Amino acid sequence: MSSKFYITTPIYYVNDIPHIGHAYTTIIVDVLARFHHLLGQEVFFLTGTDEHGQKIEQAATKKGKNPKEYVDEISKSFKDIWENFEISYDKFIRTTDSYHLQTAQKAFLKMYQRGDIYKGEYEGNYCISCEAFFTKSQLIEEKKCPDCKKETTLVKEESYFFKLSAYQDRLLEFYKQHNDFILPKSRYNEVIKFVEAGLEDLSITRTSFDWGIKLPSEIASKDSKKHVMYVWLDALINYLSALGYQNTLNNKMDFWPVNYHIVGKDILRFHAVYWPAFLMSLELPLPQHIAAHGWWTRDGQKMSKSVGNVVNPQEVVNAYGLDCFRYFILREVPFGQDGDFSQRALIERINSDLSNDLGNLLNRLLGMSAKYFNNHLKVDIQAFRTHYKEELESIHRTLMGLETLMQKVQINRYLEEIWKIFALANGMIAKKEPWRLAKEDKMQEVAELLVFIANLLIKSAICLSPCMPKTAEEILSVFNLSLKSKYYLEFIRDNQIVSEVVLMPISALFPKIEAPLLEEKQKEEKTQNFITKEEFSKIEIKVGTIMGVEVMPKSEKLLKLQVDLGEERERQIIAGIKPYYSAQELVGRQVCVLANLKPAKLMGELSEGMILAVKDEEGLSLIQPQMIKKNGSPIS
Missing domain, CATH: 2.40.50.140 (Nucleic acid-binding proteins)
Structure with missing residues (x-):
């Protein structure tokens, strides 16, 4: 395993404030970054904002602002919410940063000098909303975008083209040799079908608007000064510019190639087809993994500002708490599939999984430890290992399997496995009935059971920490421990066991929630559930x-x-x-x-x-x- 780990969110398009989809992507990346910190790796976590393009120019005009004023305001809203969410990013990049402009222009020049960029004329249908071109065969109802269903505009203008078609065979060969390049597998198959259908050269400049990065001076002759880079070429280059590629930043290219690009399924094609081709042209290694997640609906309906059902993640966190929100969106849906947000489902997760399974387990440990042992647990380590040999081995196998699930970005499965451990502990309490053992004066058996639960909670909390950092810290504080990568090595990989512990009581982690804490903006009409x-x-x-x-x-x-x-x-x-x-x-x-x-x-x-x-x-x-x-x- 390399000592360095590089992971990115997409840079978010600043046409509106952050929504639950942005939060979902960013929290997944935060989980992976924290997990690899636990493994002892040097992590570089990149996020930021994508700030050029016709859509931004139009949005700024509607607000009565110039584009730079507009993007400054929206970009700040992203940075603010990630700080409120305690996202552990290392760099926040903006495509209006001067160092990014340097990288984009030098990368363009390098591809041009290699012979992969040429000037021509483009005629085709362009979707302003998606910032993407589509062929007639790709359109629906003759004019509409196949992705967002909005009407496209027929564009005819001078353009520079990237020879994407020249990379079709190389891309297919790369996919064949790296069948885990795109996650999940269903998306991998989808991309291969797209490329096998034939790649056309890609228009990579525009002349109909000004809000973008100009071409490098070596290319920008009199008749091409009007060109600005296609927003997706500009945007994808950010993953290199943040590392100091061809610019004035400190060079961190030893982090390249990136381990994971985490993206939404709607932008997979740009990352899995265009981006690898650009990198081949730049003669740089390709990413190790591109993982695409699904979309979120609300109460089964597509989110829409006009309907008033868009989920504001900050409001949810303010009402229910950050770790509860993180747990819900990570556990509720398998990675790659679409998810549905509802307060009912969130409350069920909190009350069942967090309050009953985890919170109650910790409360029972604290209660019995205080009642029977004055919070000081101590057992003979050899006898304990003998009596709980089977259970300890089972838990170790489960914990050692978590790393594979995280590498495959199967975070919901990762959490399911941890919850199996909590279920085992609760089941052991029901089976052994420590209150009965105490009445029979079998206090050593009670102590061993409570030490077993203590070990189980310590190990589980360490593994839970990437997903629920605050909760993990609170649980570990009970045992006078903190979050350190050395504890992962000791308690998980080396299977260390504690035989003596003094517990520090804390308040209940997850109080039950009796009613929704957020007012529903759109009430559903109550219908009588008549049957005949x-x-x-x-x-x-x-x-x-x-x-x-x-x-x-x-x-x-x-x-x-x-x-x-x-x-x-x-x-x-x-x-x-x-x-x-x-x-x-x-x-x-x-x-x-x-x-x-x-x-x-x-x-x-x-x-x-x-x-x-x-x-x-x-x-x-x-x-x-x-x-x-x-x-x-x-x-x-």
Whole structure:
């Protein structure tokens, strides 16, 4: 593994303020940067703003400002939000920076002198919104952009062209030799199909507006001074100019080639086709990985300023907290797929995953440690390793597999694996019942269990830190530890175990959220959920008697019931009622059963129906007939 790690966001186009898509990309890059810091590498994390082009010029005019005033204002909004979000970037680049202009002009000149740039005339359809040209075959409804669906403009003007077509075979050969160049795999296949369909030379200058980088003086003769660089050539070069390539900055080209460009799927083609071709022309190594993520909707709808449903990430963070927001967007959707933001889903994640699984686990450790051991836990290391050998080995295997998931940018899977560890710990508490052990004066067993949970939380917090830095710091503070790369080496790779620890209590990490904290800007109309009598007649609800009950050992909620519905054999039904009923009080009780529910497996056991119950703030109660009825009697 190289000692250096270079990762970038795209530079964000400054036609509007940051939205959830920008936050998602930037947080993914921040996670990867923090993870590689943990591995002990020297990290260079680049982000910034893309500030040239016709769309910017038009947006500035609408605001009554000159382009530079306009881009200064919007660029600052990006820089401000990343500072508020504690994004760990190393450099924030702007394409209006003078050093970037130097690099762009020198790169253009080098490609020109190589023979890869020539002057001609361009006629084609141009989308101002996407800053992209499209052939007639690519357009939809004859004139509309295939990406944003807005109407394109027919452009005919003098232009300099890059010989993209000359690089088609080299690109295909490179993709073939580097099948992990584009992530996820579905995007890799998409890019290959695009290139195999044939590449046309790319128009890389414009003459119809002025807001852009002028051509180098060696090329800009009298008739070409009016040319400015195509915004995508200008923008992509930023990944080199930030490293001091061909400019006055300190030279950091030893970070090249970049390890990851993280981009949205809408700009994958520019990064995976045009950019590698430019780099081949500049005779520079190609990126190691280009990873493209999906888009975000809100409550199942495309976000739109006119509809008023655009998610402002700063507002969400102000209401729910930074780490909760980071966890939600990282866990909610597999990388590469589209995601949907809703307060309901966010609250469910906070209450279930963060409050119940993680927060409650830490609270239980702190509570029992204080109650039984005055916050000082100590066990014999050899006996502990022997008694928890299987569990410790299982956790180590899980943690060692996380690195591969992070390298593949499968961050949602990375988090899922960490949560399996929390589930294991909660399951161990339910299984061993330390309160019972304490009553039986088996305090050494209680101490070993709590030390096991302490080790589990230390290791998990270290691995969780790239995704939820503040939460990880708080958890580690309980054990008088902090976030250091040496701890990753010691506790994760070398599988170090602590046998003695003094715990420092902290307040609850994730209090339950009872109601949405943000006012919905657009209320959905409430509709009555009517069904017809015919639809109701399809439902079969029958009276049955519970004949047997088994506790499912790996679950805190589920019981396995055998129910007599007056059929040839008893039905097996898995019900989440363990917190409310004991096995003894259920046997012989008559209940109401949804009998024609499609059978399903729950935790590996077949469930052949559903027990009906009602729940309110007082708890849960089973629904049953007032008088004993014959098993199998239908309810209508």
